[in-house]
Amino acid sequence: MGKVFVIGIGPGEENYMTPAAKEGIISSDIIIGYKTYIDLIRPFTEGKKVIDSGMKKEIERCNLAVDLAEAGSTVALVSSGDPGIYGMAGALLEVKHERKSPIEIEVIPGVTAVSAAAAVLGAPLMHDFAVISLSDLLTDWEVIKKRLALAGEGDFVIALYNPKSKGRVTQIEEARSILLQHRKNSTPVGIVRNAKRQGEEMTITTLEEMLLHPIDMFTMVIIGNSNTLVQDGKMITPRGYHL
Amino acid sequence: MGKVFVIGIGPGEENYMTPAAKEGIISSDIIIGYKTYIDLIRPFTEGKKVIDSGMKKEIERCNLAVDLAEAGSTVALVSSGDPGIYGMAGALLEVKHERKSPIEIEVIPGVTAVSAAAAVLGAPLMHDFAVISLSDLLTDWEVIKKRLALAGEGDFVIALYNPKSKGRVTQIEEARSILLQHRKNSTPVGIVRNAKRQGEEMTITTLEEMLLHPIDMFTMVIIGNSNTLVQDGKMITPRGYHL
Incomplete structure (x- = not known):
């Protein structure tokens, strides 16, 4: 055997x-x-x-x-x-x-992809986070939307797997709209394509402007919590230490 | 430099x-x-x-x-x-x-520890999950409790980092109580100590009985969602494929 x-x-x-x-x-x-x-x-x-x-x-x-x-x-x-x-x-x-x-x-x-993407962005996952796939091939979109809303409400950092593919483009737009009900326009968003492999590209943007940047199935999107900040070009979610 | x-x-x-x-x-x-x-x-x-x-x-x-x-x-x-x-x-x-x-x-x-623990348990993280640290050294316990409740409500698989230490024993009890408001007693819970290193121990139990098992700072606790099941001694959260 x-x-x-x-x-x-x-x-x-x-x-x-x-x-x-x-x-x-x-x-x-x-x-x-x-x-x-x-x-x-x-x-x-x-x-x-x-x-x-x-x-x-x-x-x-x-x-x-x-x-x-x-x-x-x-x-x-x-x-x-x-x-x-x-x-x-x-x-x-x-x-x-x-x-x-x-x-x-x-x-x-x-x-995993979220670790690789986080390392490229800086340190966005220093606090509690939710991992959500936006693919609705096997999961009801209503369930995914509910999870986005609850993760938004709970001030989790949010990592989106499968944010967009050729045939699936509206989910990331809806996800952003849902999160804007709980987070400021200026919330930092990290977008990493091909994290830690050939062709790596990264952008740090905001919830307001995230859709202006290319997102595809090789991309990981990480949305900060209410404390996440951008310092020296890095996305950092403070753990709460007194420096 | x-x-x-x-x-x-x-x-x-x-x-x-x-x-x-x-x-x-x-x-x-x-x-x-x-x-x-x-x-x-x-x-x-x-x-x-x-x-x-x-x-x-x-x-x-x-x-x-x-x-x-x-x-x-x-x-x-x-x-x-x-x-x-x-x-x-x-x-x-x-x-x-x-x-x-x-x-x-x-x-x-x-x-990361959650990947190592999941591999030991089977495949509990096949669906959306929340990662929550139960350490309230740097985070207000009220914030952590709120996140537990929202992750419970959203039917996220939940991975608990820092579930318990010598001086911090009640948080895991409270976390369980909160999750029992959203999940059945019989929800599978995986407990892994020293995942993928010397001294590895694992138990698959339930939300009802999880506190009967030893948990410490070298332990990762993974709580299933409403679809998580135990098959052949492995903890599996089905992704939703038709077999």
């Missing part, structure tokens, strides 16, 4: 991939993942069977991984960031359970 | 320390950190000046790092987990600003 490693490779470059992630890939016979992520780990996949797969085929990928592990292989299912945060870990565990499969599954955590 | 790296070493073992973290330590002349974390990175500090410091001396540590960098050294300020999540990144940036110091600061993100 084989095993599946669900591996988080972090932002994408070797510099932020943990030794545990590399070992998981190296000790696997077969590597499965979305093409972009597979390209990022080519140096470690030589001589292995590599299965590129498209987006939105998560369950197919999980079933394939379980099939291959049941046939005796060690399989690496590769995600960017941390597979435990909106990643493949959950779907794989669900598929294993549904199929009553006896295979072993090991989740290898990675540096 | 020198530089300070604020380095996240992840859970603590080499296996989860990124190459960027190691390089930051290796390229520094002086290493500063809380004793427990310094001990974890001994293999990389040979021949360097190492300054152990006690807990609760964050600002002192930051001032020392700025002093040394201003004198021309490259300094590594070491945190466990990710220094951008309740870590040293914010305090250091604030101290630099307050002192109008021209030193360079680079934040190196790491695998």
Whole structure:
């Protein structure tokens, strides 16, 4: 009976991939993942069977991984960031359970996108924060809107995963409108594209002007709380120390 | 003029320390950190000046790092987990600003405790989540209680950092009471001590029974949302796929 490693490779470059992630890939016979992520780990996949797969085929990928592990292989299912945060870990565990499969599954955590983006911006996550995905493919938009409002009311710093894609553009506008009911126009907002990997771009703007900047599916948006400030070009949420 | 790296070493073992973290330590002349974390990175500090410091001396540590960098050294300020999540990144940036110091600061993100704990438990963070610290040393307890209530109402998965310490034992009891106003007794709760490092222990219990299990400052508590379930001994928050 084989095993599946669900591996988080972090932002994408070797510099932020943990030794545990590399070992998981190296000790696997077969590597499965979305093409972009597979390209990022080519140096470690030589001589292995590599299965590129498209987006939105998560369950197919999980079933394939379980099939291959049941046939005796060690399989690496590769995600960017941390597979435990909106990643493949959950779907794989669900598929294993549904199929009553006896295979072993090991989740290898990675540096998640919000950590990478925060490091680029400065230190926006020094206080309590909420992580919300704006993708309504699998979640009712009303639920997401309610969460945005409550996180706004609770003065959480708010990190938005999946803020916008080609076919999904209005959610970020609505999210901003909801948050403006609880935060000032001048609230700092950090926008980071390709955090801690090639092509990194970052902007620090405000809730008022955030939509003037490009946002896409490779972007993380972090909205400050009522104490967040911008100092020396960095976005900082004070923890409350007396300096 | 020198530089300070604020380095996240992840859970603590080499296996989860990124190459960027190691390089930051290796390229520094002086290493500063809380004793427990310094001990974890001994293999990389040979021949360097190492300054152990006690807990609760964050600002002192930051001032020392700025002093040394201003004198021309490259300094590594070491945190466990990710220094951008309740870590040293914010305090250091604030101290630099307050002192109008021209030193360079680079934040190196790491695998944060909530990612490590989630990987041990299964996949509890597949849906929107709130990260809340129960430490009221620097935050008014009323603010924390309000956030707990709103996160409870919003059906966020909730990760509690600093759930309990020797001198701070009632907060976790109050947090549980608040969440019970929004969640069932049977809501799954994951408790992980020393996630992804030596001495790792994990329990999956319920909101009703969570206080029967030991919780301390090395523990992360993750409380499921209304859909979180326990399957094959793993805590899973379904993302909503049709299997």
